[in-house]
Amino acid sequence: MPIRPHFTRREILTAFLGLPAALAACRSHPATPTFSGSIVGMSDTIGHRIRDGLRVQPTADQWRRVRVVIVGAGIAGLTAAWQLQKAGCDDFVVLELERDPGGTARSGVSTVGSYPWGAHYLPVPHQENTELVAFLEEMGVVEGRASDGEPVVAEQYLCRDPQERVFYRGRWYEGLYLYAGASTDDLAQLHAFDAEVNRWVAWRDTRGRRAFALPLATCSDDAEVTALDTITMSEWLNRHGWHSPRLRWFINYACRDDYGLTLEQTSAWAGLLYFASRIRHPGDTAQPFITWPEGNGRFVAYLHDKMRAQVRLGLAAVDIIPDTNDPPQQVDVIAMDSATQTAVGFHAEAVIFAAPQFFARHLIQPYREHPPSHLGAFEYGSWLVANLFLRDRPANRGFPLAWDNVIYDSPSLGYVANTHQRGLDHGPTILTYYYPLCEADSRTTRKKLLGMDWESCADVVLTDLRRPHLDMRALVERLDIMRWGHAMIQPRPGFIWSAARHRASVPFRHIHFAHTDLSGVALFEEAFAHGVRAARAVLAGRPELGHAV
Structure with a gap:
């Protein structure tokens, strides 16, 4: 249910931005937007149906045999598929409940250009990260090696200057550390x-x-x-x-x-x-950072293009049933087409579960009946992300517009200017705004976010951005919102080196696990590594290789 009928505008803005910002907003500009927009992505409806026990049964003619079923077309799932394909195995299918691949690395495109909906950069990896460096070489991102063996990234893929600035007391300053006024x-x-x-x-x-x-x-x-x-x-x-x-x-x-x-x-x-x-x-x-206007969506597009025929978008896995033989012979996977509501089934030799762990207790049949204790240790944070489509650049005081633009007194992370990497410094642009909800109770925070309507979300974004840009509302032509209820795993104290995280990656009856949350940090490097590891374990037929140490 939308949050607006239960709370006043001032209460919502106070909860997200603090009372001074809320009072200033309520005095100075109207709440009703004069532009269009919508809440996009994240099929929370089907996700909640799965959580609530959705079960479907395919007809006999809707079953097929396949060597590997990959559940999830985020970075880990797509990387696992890429690794299988590199090894000459094309007998796989990737199931993704969303209509777009990529998970939190997905992106969008408009007449102005492309833009991210989540992760938007990758630090240049060290040479020891051999698999990732080889992947970047395959993409043409790494164009050579330095004399010490470190990868050399083509200049056009490195974040251009100026990279970062911070807004403090009415003025923008270069960099993220606030040197202006710093004491000895x-x-x-x-x-x-x-x-x-x-x-x-x-x-x-x-x-x-x-x-x-x-x-x-x-x-x-x-x-x-x-x-x-x-x-x-x-x-x-x-x-x-x-x-x-x-x-x-x-x-x-x-x-x-x-x-x-x-x-x-x-x-x-x-x-x-x-x-x-x-x-x-x-x-x-x-x-340095590797980046594109669409952020890590460039990696998603590259991987998806290589296996487009095997990636089934809008087809949500709803039941994963390993057989009870010892040793197990196959795993049955039942999926539902979110558009037609029809069920299809797969008899697989192995499954790579490349979805977050919070889905495991709802999808894997034995986990539903006897949930493993380690699943309760995984906590996820919620994020509000917005893309603002502007007819022109906002006015600036101080250091000029950079790639990453941070507001010192804001609970948000500010915004990324997505035309920056294309060298476009004037005219229309797209700004991607990030707000991580850092309250202690992640479940209540998630409920609060998912209960907010588009107008409330847009009001929070624009009220926050009014701090550095008084003219922002007048420049917006469209504002779209993404509410990430389970955006990323949270590395709270005691989790990274816990037995729970260790146990979560252990294969279970031909089900191999591959997702960044198995590392306890939501990073591209971790998702990629888990995808490679799980695919290799499946190819080798050795479950112990699927265990991330």
């Missing part, structure tokens, strides 16, 4: 934090493994490292005596950006991963 103590704490990150970059265990690397399967499990997962990032900062508001804002932004959590909620291990995994050698700058 602020800068000393920033430098001390950088030095500690570099200490971890240099750190190696007795086996030569880094403390923080991608994919996570290559990280050290030394006790000194894993102990960081027992405290929050805020507690870790406190132990170092770092209380600078600017430093804590900067690190808090990083936690919200990658994990949808505040530094008071994020595992210190995950917080340090954000910084240390992106630096090759101590003293180096962080790896």
Whole structure:
């Protein structure tokens, strides 16, 4: 049910943006938008029907045999299919309940250009991430190797300058750390934090493994490292005596950006991963970003184009039934076409479950009857994402429009300018706005978000963007909203190195699991690695290879 009938406009804006922003909005501009838009994507209706016990039975003529069924056409599922195809196996089908592939990496296109609905960049991987580097070479993104073996990315795929700016007290400043007005103590704490990150970059265990690397399967499990997962990032900062508001804002932004959590909620291990995994050698700058106007939707399009015939969009898996033989011989998968409501079935030798873990308890028959305890450990954050289609650029005070544009006093992450990477600095543009809902109770937060109508969501977005751009409402021609109820896994303290996360990746009766939530962090590198791993285990016929350590 929409949230608007139960709450006033001021109450909604206060909940999302704080009372001062709400009061200013209610005094200064009307709530009713003068442009069009809609809530797009995310088939929560069919998802809720599955959650509530939807069961269908295909007729005898609607069954077919297939070697592998992949459930989910996000990055992990598409990567698994790509890996199967590379090995010469085309006998697979990918089931996706949405009408578009990609999951949280999906994108859209308009007459102005393309734009992301979620993930929008990839840091250049280190050479040790061999599979991902090879994939980028196949795409033509990596055009060679440096003398030390590190991948060289073609310049047109690297984020162009200026990359980032922050809005503070009426003016835009370059970068994300707010140097303007920083005290000597602020800068000393920033430098001390950088030095500690570099200490971890240099750190190696007795086996030569880094403390923080991608994919996570290559990280050290030394006790000194894993102990960081027992405290929050805020507690870790406190132990170092770092209380600078600017430093804590900067690190808090990083936690919200990658994990949808505040530094008071994020595992210190995950917080340090954000910084240390992106630096090759101590003293180096962080790896540059690979990006396109559509963000990681470019990866989705590339993978989808390679296996378009095997990807069944709008076909939702509703029941996964492994046989009871020992050893098991096959897995039956029943799916329903969301448009026609007709059921189809697959007799598969193996299943790659490339959907989030919260679906497993509803789809896998034995899990419904006896849910594994580890499923309860997975917590997911909700995000509000909007794409604003503007007839012209908003006015700027201070540093000019960048790729990433952050508002210091906002609970949102600001916006990405999607025409920036195309070198278009004037005229119409598309801005992608991101708001992670970081409340402590993720279930209540999810319900609140999914209960909001388009008008309420649009009002939150425009009220927030009015802080730096008084002319924003007048420039909007269309505003579309995506409500991600289960946007990403949350790396709260104790989860990354938990037995629950470890158990979730163990294959179950020819069902192999592949999704970024198995890593505890929602990163492209992790989804890709899990897809490769699961596909290889299926091809080898060795369940133990499907276990992500």
